[in-house]
Amino acid sequence: MSAVLSESTPDAGIEVIARAEGQDALLTPPALAFLAGLHGRFESRRRRLLAARRERQAFFDRGGLPDFRADTRAIREGGWRVAPIPRALLDRRVEITGPVDPKMVINALNSGANCYMADFEDSTAPTWARMVEGQRALRAAVAGTLAFTGDTGKAYALKPFEQQAVLIVRPRGWHLDEKHVLVDGERMSASLFDLGLFAFHNSDVLAAKDRGPYFYLPKLQSMEEAVLWNDVLTHIESALGLRRGQMKVTVLVETLPAAFEMDEILHALRERVVGLNCGRWDYIFSYIKTLRAHRDRVLPERAQVTMTQPFLKAYSELLIQTCHRRGAHAMGGMAAQIPIAGDAAANDAAMARVRADKLREAEAGHDGTWVAHPALIGIAREVFDAHMPGPHQHDVAREDVQVTAADPGSGPGQALLAPSRGTITRAGFDGNVEVCVRYLAAWLDGNGCVPIHHLMEDAATAEIARAQLWQWLHRDDLHLDDGTPVDFSLLERALLNLPARLGDRGKLPGGSRISEAIGVLDRLTHADELQEFLTLPAYERLP
Structure with missing residues (x-):
């Protein structure tokens, strides 16, 4: 079924070609007109940047390798810093991540973590029903009215606002469409749909509470993609009556090309960026995908691709050095382990791996980390409390880090493209x-x-x-x-x-x-x- 925009906005050309519970309260004529405006203003640039990605990959497939850009050397060597970080985001030592269903939203906000990344991307299957449900759940959470009753009759309700984790929303990446929303017959960008709809309904409430709105930006591959995001956010601020720079972002460095442009990405978003995050799992995937034609850089099996592998160690330590030089947070990544019920020895071993991973991050200079399960919050907090008495570690400059592209030579440096050791069993x-x-x-x-x-x-x-x-x-x-x-x-x-x-x-x-x-x-x-x-x-x- 389709629901065409009402006559109050007849020229927007936007059409919703699916139905889900509660969507009419979200996709009102003004909201649809706002989304159509985002599409009209920014879609052509998005498509050009996706084409640039394909051209860049073709270069790598022909034998080329990623490298630091010559045309942006002045940005890397400049002494600039990002804008001051708002109070609500100064201490991010433990962040919980997860999908946007109502039960998860309540549990995550109540979890005791500093922040909750509400994920419309990698941990949510983007059925239309789930996308609508997620937007409805977050809107109710921002309003303080979200409640949920499970199949067993157990009721879930939010703690008082002051006890909740800070909400950070991750929209889907630039490469994804929202096939259920068409503007002049074209699918809308999933990024613009997710972020735009959330901002439209929640920005005024969050701004009044000094809580942003705040976002995680996924899967960027270049400075130019960061510039597009900055322009989108600036436009939204103006359209919704927010002050410039009100909307703050953290960028996930989870593609290999982006690792060579961390300074440039921070610079492009310097009025609103508060940090970079080591999205390690997507980064490993991107390393494989980007270097798929390079026979000397095949990775061993996944269990052997740990953060001690030279290419991952170089990436994480360069991120810390870059962020702290610019006054931004350097966020650590996700440990994939979850508690194991019914096997104390196996659970102890799994939790020991989590603890070791978080200790590595804290000692390296990260300003916080991710967990996927509430039971891991205590472990992560204990480790970071012991090694990070203040709200962050920006004073850890990591001036010892020397990172090159492919070959550090005989010196002490590290390489972002270093081959990996290991086997396939x-x-x-x-x-x-x-x-x-x-x-x-x-x-x-x-x-x-x-x-x-x-x-x-x-x-x-x-x-x-x-x-x-x-x-x-x-x-x-x-x-x-x-x-x-x-x-x-x-x-x-x-x-x-x-x-x-x-x-x-x-x-x-x-x-x-x-x-x-x-x-x-x-x-x-x-x-x-x-x-x-x-x-x-x-x-x-x-x-």
């Missing part, structure tokens, strides 16, 4: 297949955040597994550590054996979509070209 190969299939099945069933073998998997971790499989299988010289060739017969055996490994599908999230997910993965891995994002073709299967 049969368990690692089969594990990638299982994660891809189980996550994709759940995602197709509307669930974007899935616990698998005591790890919280989202689109980013599934993308690592999917991209690794494609890269490994399109080489003719790779072997498992036991000498078995990595080829399509190995994939076929893994897919054939998978149903038996999974057991009762009825007990798995998205169990009814397992066969469909196997088919999707099989097609993606056999394709001659690596699909840019798993979620692009899969999105067409969502309602």
